[in-house]
Each structure stands twice: as C-alpha cells, then as structure tokens.
Amino acid sequence: MTHLWWARRDLRLDDNPALLEAQSDGPAAAVFAWTEAVHLWSGRRRAHLARSLWSLRDDTGGALAVARGRAAEVVLAAAQEADARVVWAAKEFSPAGVAEQQAVSEALEGDGRELRLHGSPYAVAPGRVLKSDGTPYRVYTPFLDAWRGHGWRAPAERADPDAFVSLGSLDDVDLDQRAAHGDSEDPIDPHHEFREERLRAALEDFIDGDVAGYAQDRDRPDLDATSHLSSALAFGQVHPRTVLAMLAPLRSDGSRVFQAELAWREFHADTLWHEPQARRESLTPVLAEDDWETGRDADDAFVAWRDGRTGFPLVDAGMRQLAQTGWMHNRVRMVVASFLIKDLRLPWQRGADHFRRALVDYDHAQNQLNWQWVAGTGRDAAPFFRIFNPQSQLERFDPDRRYVQRWIPELDTPEYPEPLVDHREERETTLRLHKRAKARR
Template identity: 45%
Template sequence: MAENAPAILWFRRDLRLGDHAALLTAAKSASRVLALYVLDDALLKPSGAPRTAFLSGCLRALDEQLSGRLLVVHGDPVRAVPEVAEAIGAGSVHVHADTAPYGRRRDQEVAAELGRRGVDWVETGSSYAITPGRVTKPDGEPYRVFTPFFRAWLRHGWPSPADTSASTVDWIDPDGLSGVDIPDAPDLGSMTLPEPGERAALAAWDHFRDEALPDYDNRRDRPDLDASSRLSPYLRWGCVHPRTLLAELGDEDEAFRAELAWREFHADVLWHRPETARRNYNTKFDAMKLETGPAARSAFEAWCQGRTGYPVVDAGMRQLLAEGWMHNRVRMIVASFLVKDLHLPWWWGARHFMRHLVDGDLASNQLNWQWVAGSGTDAAPYFRIFNPTTQGEKFDPQGDYVRRYVPELAGLSGKTVHQPWKAGPPDGYPAPVVEHAHERRVALERYGELSP
C-alpha cells in the first residue's frame, strides 16, 4: 500500500456512520476516505420492490449524512471496486465482512483482483455482534441447537460500540469520478414502509427501548399491540448495528437479547451450511410428501392473497402486502398453515416472503421457514402444528389485529372474529380452504413416514 494513499469504505449492509467498525479501521489507515456503494444486479434483481425501495431511501439518507459525498456505481463489484480504487489511487478497501453465500464468493474475487493491483483488502467485523463461524463447541464443531448456541454466544461476548460519525475521516468528494444517481424507489402503490436511514433507526430504537422494552417479554407475541421493536428492516440494512442495541440492554432484557441471538444463530447456521438457503437442513425431509399440482398452486394463491378463510392467517398475509412486514408470531402461524395445513413446499413461502418483506434476510428467512417446516435445526417438528383458530384467539384475544387487516370481518365483535363460519361468513369473505383437524392428521402421518 502506498504511503498516505487514500482508502475506500465500501458500504454494503452497513448503511450508517455510527458504531461502524470498518470506518474506524479505515480512519486508522488513511486520512482521506471515499464512501462507495455498488449497485449489484446479482443482489438487486432478486430483491422485491419493498426492499429495493427501502434501500433507495437508506442510500439517500446516508448520502445526506455525508453531505452528498457518497459515490454510487452500477455493475459487477469484481470489476467496479478495483476500477474505483485505481481511479483515486487507493491503497486499501475497507468493509464489514459479508457472511452470506453470495457475498463470501464475491468478496473473495474482489479481494483477489485488488491484490493483483496492489490494493489491500481489509475486513473488520460484520453485520452481527459476533461474526458467524466464531462461536463453536469446545471441539470446534458448530452448534446445531439454539439454546446452547445462545449460552456460548453470551459467554463469548462482543466489543463495545465503535465511536464513529461523519467527522471520523475526511471524506473524498466524488466529483469527477464516474458514478450513477441513486435509483428512484419503485412504485409501491398504497404500501407504507418505515422511514429509512440511520436517524430513523435510532429513533425507532429509542421509542422501543423507552416504551415497549420493559414489558417486551409479556407482550411480544401480541400482534394487536404495538409491542414489537420494528427494528428488523434497520438491522437488515445495517442502519443500526446489533452491538449498539446490546450495549443498552440490562439483565432484565433477556427476551429481547435472545431475539437478537436468534438472528445471529441463523447466520451462523448458514455460514456452516450455505446450501440450506435452498435445500433442507435435515436431508431426510427431502422425502417428505408435498402437494405441487394445480390445486396446490390454487391454494398457494389463496394463501398469498390472504383469502384462506382463516382470519389470523389472512390478516398476516394482508399485512405483508400492505406494509412489507409481518408480526413475528403471525409469521410462524402463516408458515405453519402453508406447510402443515396446505402441505406445500416451505421454499414457496420463503420465496414469497423474500419478494415482499422489507426486512427480507436470507439467513433469518430461510432458516425460520425450515424451523417451522421441521426440516431445520429444531429437533421436535411433529408437535408444532399451529391451530390457526386457537392461535388467533390466544394472541389476538379481542380480534383487533384481524379487523385491522380484514375489513370484511369488521362487523364481528371480540374473539368471534376468529371463527366467522359460526355466524355465517360475511359477504366477500371466503369459507376455510381446508379443515384444520383433518390436515393436522395428514401432516402427522407424512412426518411419521420419514425415516428416523
């Protein structure tokens, strides 16, 4: 690396300036730093409109924090990043490690090409409190069950938040460099997304910490209440680092700490088993009998549109279409309904979620779907077949959540909204597409046919 050469900070899933370990490392290696973002079609094309729109907003917010000094380029990073490095005579490129399958392959290729040009590749930390792959059993093997992983994760610990901001380095003005405009957000129609960017993320955290965190463990499963952190989109894009949140949690906040750990556990599983993004973690489930014909496609469309005749399922699917987000308890309910009542492939549902979720994250999405389907890390899939009616009655006891998203049922009071067929389904609302008790028996029979 040439002495006094400038550096590049390549932003990816870390669209913030506070608590930014890679920024801190860049500041130690160079007095002048170029902020770079690469629009990579390999990532953009599979992204749904909500995620693309939120990304656009986050890039604009970051550019504003940088006083217009974010260079955005479009193309293959293996070519684009070295070209930018050559254009400014950079001696190093700094990043947070990308631990997803595509990102790992891409970064190896980028690092190799930079090395051929005499430019250092510097990874510092990741999007997680503890970078996937670092928490292992005493024998070096990865954890396959959450609870022992969680204990080991807590014992391992993590660094304090990095003290960084827009003033940490002297940012290079990208004028004269070949870049593109930040793309406009796609038209989302009536869908409403959260405000993007780091400032919005920290404001959401402050609100949750002060208002909902004290009673989080008692209220987190209630979709009818404003009890969720709603931080998942910000964590997905790195508008806030989990280390920032963990630093402010007390001993009494174990439930929320565990939720953050689930995100880290799934990233760790994907690190060790990258094929599980597309295939069953437990390969014996490859033999599971699934419905895939025209009737299955029709049932899938009813599920996607929120027209299954099961109110809490329909409310969740309509919330997804309206907000690009769904309450976590309801995500489990609708996923269970797809794979255990409709007997459809989990990856159909996972793909639909990734298309519509603003917080769509490969590790969390795919492995949570596998957890529900029973093909993942969980050891007891047979007994977790959610009854959508009793789940609705338990976690939406007055029916407020259902009525919010299923207006056809607005005339039904209290928990009667969860069994509209008893009063005669209102006009425009479908009868149940299946009978749960029967489909539960079918699911158990199919699980029972799998080899031990």
C-alpha cells in the same frame, strides 16, 4: 494515502469498524455497488435501500458514490479513481456475500490493491461460538448460553461525517428515481423510517419504554409492542452490538428476552456459515418427496395463501399485512409458515421465496433458517409435529380480533371466503405422512 470504504450491509456512521479503519489515515472515499441482484428485490425494498443510501450520502456531505454494476467492477473503479491501495469492508458470511467479497478481492489484487475485511453485521461473527470439541452448536439454547459467555466488543465510535472525499464521476444511480420506481411498484409504508438518526431515536424510545413489557407482549400482533428494528438490522443502519450495549444496564425480563431474540439472528447466521446448503436444502427430511403437494391445485392453494384468501383470519391478515407494508409480525410469520407447510403441504422453499420477494426486512440467513425452524427441517427446529392451529393462535394472541379486523375489512361478511381446508383433517394427514416417512428412513 486515501483509503476506500466499500459500503455493504453497514449503511451507517455509528459503530462501523470498517469505515473507521478507512478513515484512520485521513478522509476516505466511499462507494456502494448497485448490483443486478438488487433488481430482483421488491419495489418496496429497493425504495427503502435508495432512501437509506440517500440519507447516508446526505450524512457524508454527498461523498458516498452509488454506482451500477458488479461489485468487483464498481469497487475496483472506485479504488482506481481514489488512488486507494487499500479497500475496507465489513466481512460477510452468507454464501452470496462470501462469493462477492472473493471476487472483489481478486479484482483488487490483480491491480496491485488489497481488500481488508473488518467487523461484520453480527455482535459475534459466525464460526466463533463453538463447543468445547470445536464443533458448532446444533441447538439454540446452549448456543445462546455460549454466545452470552463469549461476549462482544463495545460499540465503536462514530465515524467523522466530514472526513470523506468525493467520487463524483462514478456516482451514476439516481436514488430519487430509484425510490420513485420502487414506490410505483409497491407503495412504501409512510411510517417506515430510513434515516440513521431517527432509527437510533426510535430504538432509544423502545429501550426506554416498551422493552420492559416485551417478554409478555411480543407475541401480540394486536399490540404495537415490538421494536420494528428488523429493517434497520437488515440494511445495517443499526448494529446489534449497539442494541446490546443499550440493553446491558437493564435487568428486566423484557430486556433479557429481547437480547435472546437478537441471538436467534446470530444463531441462524452461524448455522448458514457452517452449512451453506441450508439456503435451499432441508437439513432434516420430514416428508417423502412425493408427499408434498404439486400441480394445479397446489398452485391455486399457494395463490390463496399469498393473497390472504385462505378463510383463516390470522393467516389472511398476516399475508395482507405483508402485501401492503412489506412487514409482518413475527408470531404471525410462524402461523402463516406453518399453514403453508403443514396444512397445505407445500415446500418451505416456496414460502421462503415469497418472503424474499415481499419483505423489506429480508435477511437471507434469518429467512431461510426461520422457515426451516417452522418446517421442522432446521438444525434446531420446532418438532415437525408442532402444527400451529390458526384459530387457537388467533384466540390466544388476538383475543379482541383487532389485528385481523384491521387487515380484513370484509371479515364476518359473506364476502370473506370459507376455510380453504379442514385444519384438523390436514393435521392428521400430515402427521401420518411424517410418521410413514420416519419409518422408511
């Protein structure tokens, strides 16, 4: 009996439990639904998806079908063509992912077929790490300890690249054309990798090399000291369980800090699973609604922030790096977010929406909850009174100004704008408004 694998955020052959289950009775069919939601992505992110699917199709001997339409329609049509009574997929936990798999399940059941969910994009699925009283953790550090104590399975074996059957008649997405269209909107970084085997090789190089200094160097945007793994995790080309297994033999401070950074991704997914309203709503209020800036001046300030024209070099360099590459160093992400929320007093949702449109490595739970962390509105958030000083952050983490000079060629010339605001004054105003809002609650 042929089974069908519904590819989602798991575009790989390595360590893919749902795909292995689909192949358990012999060759499996495989399909990816190119939905309308994809068209809302940045051109750069769509181009990366198209290339990743192209690579996976190549690895499956051309068998992976990529079809346009709602997931429920695409998966049902694929199951009918393959005569598959069972469809296997990784379980999603985000609100949109849950709704999508429910729609697919209902469509299959109406045709006498079944959706079976196995595995997830996480080492430990959301909802599994709980306190002794059965409630979720609200603070990251005890979650991290419990997450480590819970542990995770060893990576699954590699799926058989030759054990696929074709769904040629359903394959109606020209991936080369999609990549070209995406490139025409947002040229992709030529160093951005999308092939599974090359991503695995780059990960191995990082584990064998730079991870040793990760604890000291990860906050330095002027150094190439991070894993650049975020896109591979977002698209499921590498599973975090694979990364954790590679880290396990190491005993360096860097390897342990890197493991803890992976745990942040799982903590945010767990938070969104328990509190789905966090995708748009602040979990903790920090300012009165009428204290956020609105109107023409607020919109002009947002555009200056978006375009990297605030007059604060670290903020501007980060936003220009994002615009040109679809990626930004994590330390700089925190600085630009703090500036938008606490210097310009614009709601975190505006920044989160811009990142959703611009990031290649966009991950819904990570994006929304990281913004809430900076805003001081999340479950375990930085205190609202922690306001990053863009200048002191520059001096501390880009001491030779190599990062800002790379992204701002007109720096230190009359063409570079004066600071958009006075950071000290805006900090004092924001803290005063926060204190007043707390007193009113």
